[in-house]
Amino acid sequence: MTYLxxxxxxxxxxxxxxxxxxxxxxxxxxxxxxxxxxxxPETVRRALDAGMITHACVSAEECAALGDILIxxxxxxxxxxxxRNIAAAVRPDAFAVFDLASTKTxxxxxxxxxxxxxxxxxxxxxxxxxxxxxxxxxxxxxGSVCAIVPFPETSPSVLALAEELASALGGxxxxxxxxxxxAVTACISHxxxxxxxxxxxxxxxxxxxxxxLPLLAAGGFRDTTRVAGGPAxxxxxxxxTNGAQVRRLAEEYKKVLDELLSAAPEELETLLARxxxxxxxxxxxxxxxxxxxxx
Amino acid sequence: MTYLxxxxxxxxxxxxxxxxxxxxxxxxxxxxxxxxxxxxPETVRRALDAGMITHACVSAEECAALGDILIxxxxxxxxxxxxRNIAAAVRPDAFAVFDLASTKTxxxxxxxxxxxxxxxxxxxxxxxxxxxxxxxxxxxxxGSVCAIVPFPETSPSVLALAEELASALGGxxxxxxxxxxxAVTACISHxxxxxxxxxxxxxxxxxxxxxxLPLLAAGGFRDTTRVAGGPAxxxxxxxxTNGAQVRRLAEEYKKVLDELLSAAPEELETLLARxxxxxxxxxxxxxxxxxxxxx
Numbered sequence: 239m240t241y242l243x244x245x246x247x248x249x250x251x252x253x254x255x256x257x258x259x260x261x262x263x264x265x266x267x268x269x270x271x272x273x274x275x276x277x278x279p280e281t282v283r284r285a286l287d288a289g290m291i292t293h294a295c296v297s298a299e300e301c302a303a304l305g306d307i308l309i310x311x312x313x314x315x316x317x318x319x320x321x322r323n324i325a326a327a328v329r330p331d332a333f334a335v336f337d338l339a340s341t342k343t344x345x346x347x348x349x350x351x352x353x354x355x356x357x358x359x360x361x362x363x364x365x366x367x368x369x370x371x372x373x374x375x376x377x378x379x380x381g382s383v384c385a386i387v388p389f390p391e392t393s394p395s396v397l398a399l400a401e402e403l404a405s406a407l408g409g410x411x412x413x414x415x416x417x418x419x420x421a422v423t424a425c426i427s428h429x430x431x432x433x434x435x436x437x438x439x440x441x442x443x444x445x446x447x448x449x450x451l452p453l454l455a456a457g458g459f460r461d462t463t464r465v466a467g468g469p470a471x472x473x474x475x476x477x478x479t480n481g482a483q484v485r486r487l488a489e490e491y492k493k494v495l496d497e498l499l500s501a502a503p504e505e506l507e508t509l510l511a512r513x514x515x516x517x518x519x520x521x522x523x524x525x526x527x528x529x530x531x532x533x
Numbered sequence: 534m535t536y537l538x539x540x541x542x543x544x545x546x547x548x549x550x551x552x553x554x555x556x557x558x559x560x561x562x563x564x565x566x567x568x569x570x571x572x573x574p575e576t577v578r579r580a581l582d583a584g585m586i587t588h589a590c591v592s593a594e595e596c597a598a599l600g601d602i603l604i605x606x607x608x609x610x611x612x613x614x615x616x617r618n619i620a621a622a623v624r625p626d627a628f629a630v631f632d633l634a635s636t637k638t639x640x641x642x643x644x645x646x647x648x649x650x651x652x653x654x655x656x657x658x659x660x661x662x663x664x665x666x667x668x669x670x671x672x673x674x675x676g677s678v679c680a681i682v683p684f685p686e687t688s689p690s691v692l693a694l695a696e697e698l699a700s701a702l703g704g705x706x707x708x709x710x711x712x713x714x715x716a717v718t719a720c721i722s723h724x725x726x727x728x729x730x731x732x733x734x735x736x737x738x739x740x741x742x743x744x745x746l747p748l749l750a751a752g753g754f755r756d757t758t759r760v761a762g763g764p765a766x767x768x769x770x771x772x773x774t775n776g777a778q779v780r781r782l783a784e785e786y787k788k789v790l791d792e793l794l795s796a797a798p799e800e801l802e803t804l805l806a807r808x809x810x811x812x813x814x815x816x817x818x819x820x821x822x823x824x825x826x827x828x
Contacts, residue, residue, distance in 0.1 A: 315798070363749060363751045364751070365752075365753075382751070383748055383749060383751070385749065412745065412748055412749070414745060414749075418743050418745070421739065421742070422743050422746045422749045423749060425735060425739040426736060426746065426749060426750045426751070426753065426754040427749075427751070427753050430732060430753055430754060430757040431805070432790060432793045433732060433790070435793060435805050435808035435809075436786055436790040436793060436808075437724075437728060438808040438809070438811045438815075439789045439807065439808050439811060440782060440785055440786050440789055441720055441721060441811060441812070441815055442808075442814075444717065444720040444782070445811075447716070448716055450713070451717050451721065452815045452816070452818035452819045452822070453707055453819060454658055454678060454680065454707070454709075454714075454717050454718060454722075455815055455816070455819055456658045456660075456677070456721070457660075458660075458721065458722050458725055458726075458759075458760045459721040459722065459725060459815070460816060461756045461757070461759045461760065462728060462729055462756070462757055462759070462760055463812050464753075464756045464757070465753045465756065465757055466805070466808045466809055466812050467809050467813065468809070470805035470806035470808075470809055471802055473801075474798050474801040474802035474805055477801060478797075478798040478801060487735060487739070488790065490735055490738065491731055491732070491735050492790075494731040494734045495727060495728070495731040495783065495787075498727045498731060498772075499727065499783050502773075503610070503769050503773040504769075506769040506772060507766055507768075507769035508765075509730065509734070510726070510730050510765035510768045510769055511765035512737075513730035513731075513733040513734050513737075513761045513765075514730075514733070514765055516733045516734060516737035516740075517733040517736070517758050517761050517762055518762065519737075520733075520736055520737075520740065520746065520747045521747070521750070521755060523747035524747045524748060524750050527748050
């Protein structure tokens with residue numbers, strides 16, 4: 239058995255998630271050390287100066303050679319390439335490799351093929367509207383759900399370590415499968431980004447016709463489109479690496495929307511009441527589960 | 534010329550908007566008195582007990598006979614019927630009739646035919662997730678935009694009074710036409726309700742397949758669907774009395790969504806960046822206009 243406290247954690251990528259995770263582990267002293275690497279040397283220096291990491295690495299290979307646990311926090315589309323680049327530099331006794339990607343089926347399959355039993359998917363469901371190390375926060379994961387996604391090869395002790403890591407971040411772990419993870423996150427996170435972006439682009443067109451549009455926009459527009467304000471590269475990464483699920487949901491969504499559009503007023507009221515109840519029930523179930531955890 | 538301070542304002546309907554408006558005018562002493570009527574005698578009593586109104590009316594006719602200014606705050610679908618019911622009881626020297634409906638083309642046309650030059654549309658763009666007198670707040674309209682919608686018959690002095698009323702509520706008035714009002718509010722408010730409700734209904738279905746869905750739902754789902762949590766009767770009223778604009782926008786929206794769904798990753802990133810910029814520009818224009826007002 240390996241325990242988190244005796245491990246050096248190597249973090250690849252120091253954006254919002256990577257830097258926040260590193261910072262939390264460093265500041266709590268919950269691991270022996272945190273090595274950090276980013277494509278940008280300036281970002282690595284900044285992370286060291288701010289006390290987010292204990293070792294600043296000039297190369298991904300250097301970072302790989304230091305870690306007992308490797309955490310991939312690079313953009314989804316770079317996960318596999320980064321893995322292949324560092325594979326030779328990783329110590330034979332390195333214990334676990336986790337990725338923080340928001341989609342798991344495609345990326346997990348390719349990472350499992352590189353890392354074998356040492357790999358499990360790890361997805362802390364936390365974020366902010368604006369990304370980057372400048373928005374990093376050691377308490378970003380407090381109270382958040384960390385999805386832990388085993389693959390057929392994953393060693394049980396790696397899963398136990400993933401749960402320890404979730405606790406160290408202040409989150410709560412939840413095991414799921416790659417397909418379930420991607421279906422659910424497509425529904426509650428990735429597809430909503432496209433919904434919100436479409437509404438923003440629609441408003442842009444309508445504004446050309448009616449320049450006073452912004453003056454009438456209020457909290458409803460702001461909230462419904464909030465997730466369209468996030469980093470475009472991340473939205474594109476999520477939607478494209480989870481494309482099959484997103485497209486499946488989009489087809490169902492358009493049918494539901496058409497049903498609302500063609501409903502008579504009384505029928506529409508019934509459907510809207512059901513929508514409100516569904517939303518309320520989903521949020522209440524989440525809330526109850528979170529309260530249960532705090533007990 | 535009539536001045537607000539010398540007027541008794543009669544409010545028909547004491548839900549969130551009607552009660553908040555009455556309360557603000559009563560508590561600031563910005564009018565001579567506020568008469569209030571609701572279909573529910575219990576609601577009228579509650580409004581009087583809480584000091585939201587100065588005269589509790591047992592019938593719409595009684596309320597009509599007291600007012601220099603009449604404010605219709607009943608559900609959109611009841612506006613015309615309420616108007617016809619009270620028309621005979623209104624004093625010949627009553628000065629102005631405003632409706633607080635969130636759509637203006639259809640309802641305005643029918644109200645203008647009842648009230649002639651005394652009528653103008655008045656739409657304070659403010660609300661809360663939960664309606665009803667229990668959520669009333671005299672400061673609900675503070676900083677909000679009050680759309681003022683003249684009809685061909687509307688007397689200029691009625692428009693001046695509408696502007697005075699907007700100021701008394703703590704809002705800022707903005708003149709627009711019925712068609713422009715309905716096109717813009719369909720885009721930034723009414724259609725987003727259907728977008729949010731469709732997403733909630735989609736999540737309900739997906740939850741049947743994956744019962745852990747709520748546990749993975751986070752802030753993105755909550756915010757994107759927030760407007761689906763409002764009163765169903767209101768959403769149905771808005772979408773159905775503004776049906777032509779909502780359907781026109783829905784057709785454009787589906788095309789935009791399809792464009793995002795079929796885009797290659799780099800193309801999608803470009804479109805998402807544009808969506809984020811459009812949203813940012815709309816919110817910034819609103820913010821700049823609000824700051825200008827505060828000067």
